[in-house]
Amino acid sequence: MASISISCLALNFCSPSRAWRRNMSGFRKKSYSRQPVMMVKTTEAPPAVRRSAHYPPSEWSDDFLQSLGSNSADQKHKTTSDNLKEKVRNIIFKEASPENPLRALELVDDLHRLGISYHFKDEISNVLTMIYTCYFEAHENWNKMNLNLKALGFRLLRQHGYHIPQEIFEDIKDESGGIKDVVREDIVGLLNLYEASFYAVDDENILDETREFTSKSLKEKLEKNNIDNESTRILVSHALELPFYWRVPSFESMWFIEAYKERSNMIPQLFEFAQLDYNMLQEIHQEDLKHTSRWWAGLEWNQKLEFGRDRLVESFMWSVGANHEPQFGVLRRNVTKAVNMVNVIDDVYDVYGTLVELEQFTEVVRRWDVLAAEGLPEYMKICFFGLNNTVNEMGYHTLINKGSYVVPYVQKSWTDYCEANLVEARWFNSGYTPTLEEYLNNSCTTVGLPIVILCPYFLDSNVSIAEELQNVIKWSAVLLRLADDLGTAPAELARGDIPKAVQCYMHETGVSEEKAKEHIKSLIIEAYKKITKERMACKSPDLQIFMECASNIGRMGQFTYERGDIFGAPDDLYKNHQIKYFLNLNPRV
Incomplete structure (x- = not known):
């Protein structure tokens, strides 16, 4: 058997199989009639041979963990947080313009990566609905889109439950079936395409091919030191380790807050x-x-x-x-x-x-x-x-x-x-x-x-x-x-x-x-x-x-x-x- 398709696995987490139940039946307690017992002299069984994983002990004692203090969850910091939240909400409202959809999507992406999107679920939903209606719902709009708008929009919309067809990326290929030069030379576009490709479902060959091509291209550019912008280089290196979709949001935000601080277009209110x-x-x-x-x-x-x-x-x-x-x-x-x-x-x-x-x-x-x-x-x-x-x-x-x-x-x-x-x-x-x-x-x-x-x-x-x-x-x-x-x-x-x-x-x-x-x-x-x-x-x-x-x-x-x-x-x-x-x-x- 050369390969196994994961879709054929009949995984079952609720109950053991019938075969398992049959196997276990011999180990269940049985009822026996009482018989005379002959007492015989026995020797003590040797001690069981047990394995050991030699796990090192924990470095965190209960006394130390109980000493962890709380010093900022007071009214002062709550007030500061509420004020900053309102400022960010106003920024979302200002940036959520159909005239600049890429900037709106980049803002939504930053909110997710910074770990604060849960504060603005309604605002984000409204932004994505607007962008979907204006740019993604009608197929005739696809070929007119900027590569970054198309790739980042595809990822964020799929992330929020919109089923955008993979065919949106058909035009990245040239007549010979290769990737267009304009796509190859756009580092940020390649990165957004790479991240978008991981939101594929079954039988989406265009996205599978996109994932392989962008992964190879980004690795080559990183190895040849062909990425001039330092912030972009850091993002590419980080994404090639694990794509955003595969990362744990809470720990990704810990990393991204530090990376965001160094960006030239950082919005101070978002960072704060x-x-x-x-x-x-x-x-x-x-x-x-x-x-x-x-x-x-x-x-x-x-x-x-x-x-x-x-x-x-x-x-x-x-x-x-x-x-x-x-x-x-x-x-x-x-x-x-x-x-x-x-x-x-x-x-x-x-x-x-x-x-x-x-x-x-x-x-x-x-x-x-x-x-x-x-x-x-x-x-x-x-x-x-x-x-x-x-x-x-x-x-x-x-x-x-x-x-x-x-x-x-x-x-x-x-x-x-x-x-x-x-x-x-x-x-x-x-x-x-x-x-x-x-x-x-x-x-x-x-x-x-x-x-x-x-x-x-x-x-x-x-x-x-x-x-x-x-x-x-x-x-x-x-x-x-x-x-x-x-x-x-x-x-x-x-x-x-x-x-x-x-x-x-x-x-x-x-x-x-x-x-x-x-x-x-x-x-x-x-x-x-x-x-x-x-x-x-x-x-x-x-x-x-x-x-x-x-x-x-x-x-x-x-x-x-x-x-x-x-x-x-x-x-x-x-x-x-x-x-x-x-x-x-x-x-x-």
């Missing part, structure tokens, strides 16, 4: 408001972090389950990546708890537990029976009761605040997660190498995204959202799993683990490791196409919020694992992100 808003959000996030640190200290898993990853601050980064807006504090706290528990329970299955113990633990989770947990090893009791108590506590919060009893839904998602992990443990113990399709069908559950998204959002929203989120959760999980494997596989295979996506594809097809990695990267692009299609089809504002959160968790995989397993063993750059985002305030405006 973005910086102050960043500071005020940071202090809100510090309070969320302090809350979850108290929970983690009380759980004591970092002391009692020393084989597991103690990564509270890293887990909290994922929650801020999911949604950084101030009103989503409960969701950030629940995401952090889910990510933290997923990682430790993952270490139970992948690193520490024996197969017999894992089968016992999975059965207890399936039954969700605290009495049955009495038969577990001590470390697994701690694990199960900590999980049970946290789920019940969050469920109680939902019951009294939302009037919904969602605990059974959350328990079911944890059962699916543990059953999928048991499948991988059996693969490892039997030495079985699955096909790539088998691997993805199972590992897109073990990567934890369905729990990280469904648990917290069940706990703060209507459970009916789960069904409508299934597709975007599925493809975001594919994205997270593949990005995770590209970064963490060397370390995991070195300590002894099942083959990952690259190795499964190599074993199945016989291709080289380089070819296998290229195939996995192509599947990441295909996953983004599926996510884009789902987001463009969604018209519900509430559902769009959750879709964006699911997409952002997938993006966090690329942000976290592009340089290796820096979640398990954070490198200096990752630590600098933590220090800057959570601990250091920017200079006051």
Whole structure:
């Protein structure tokens, strides 16, 4: 089998397969008639041989995190923020002119990149509606457009749910089928085309060709030092590392605020408001972090389950990546708890537990029976009761605040997660190498995204959202799993683990490791196409919020694992992100 199309994967995050249920039936408790028992002398079983990932300890103590102070979320700074916000709103109104659509689009793009677009959703919607009606709705306008207007407009309109056809870019080619010279020489136009091409959906060959051509052209210009403008050169280099669509908005704004400050056409009011808003959000996030640190200290898993990853601050980064807006504090706290528990329970299955113990633990989770947990090893009791108590506590919060009893839904998602992990443990113990399709069908559950998204959002929203989120959760999980494997596989295979996506594809097809990695990267692009299609089809504002959160968790995989397993063993750059985002305030405006 030479290749696998990602669209053929029958991923299912809700329930185990029938075959899985048949396999598990032999492990369920049976009823036996009472028989006389002969007492025999037995010898004590040898201690289990357990693996270790040798994760370094956390660098962030609870005492230190609790010492983080809040000193600007007062009336003075609130008043300053409100005044700056009104000035920015007036700038949007002034610039939102049909006579200068490119300037209006550039302003909208800056608002997104600076992380302050959530303050101006109505204003941005009005600008895009105006530009769509005047320039993009009628096909006869396309050939008259400036390249930058066309490319930036395509990206921003698709980002906001408008389906602009890919044929808008047909005229960038000359009669021979090559790219026109005027396109090749426009650096900013090439950059905007490059960014726009990542908003493709299935079967959009024009955008696929555009992505390949612009990527190659920009790399050549960067290598040959053919970009005179320093700000443009920095943007090109940044985009070639990861395109804007693949970046996590909250951490992109941290980078862009500094880049925007150096631009010659910087608008001071935008910069001042973005910086102050960043500071005020940071202090809100510090309070969320302090809350979850108290929970983690009380759980004591970092002391009692020393084989597991103690990564509270890293887990909290994922929650801020999911949604950084101030009103989503409960969701950030629940995401952090889910990510933290997923990682430790993952270490139970992948690193520490024996197969017999894992089968016992999975059965207890399936039954969700605290009495049955009495038969577990001590470390697994701690694990199960900590999980049970946290789920019940969050469920109680939902019951009294939302009037919904969602605990059974959350328990079911944890059962699916543990059953999928048991499948991988059996693969490892039997030495079985699955096909790539088998691997993805199972590992897109073990990567934890369905729990990280469904648990917290069940706990703060209507459970009916789960069904409508299934597709975007599925493809975001594919994205997270593949990005995770590209970064963490060397370390995991070195300590002894099942083959990952690259190795499964190599074993199945016989291709080289380089070819296998290229195939996995192509599947990441295909996953983004599926996510884009789902987001463009969604018209519900509430559902769009959750879709964006699911997409952002997938993006966090690329942000976290592009340089290796820096979640398990954070490198200096990752630590600098933590220090800057959570601990250091920017200079006051």
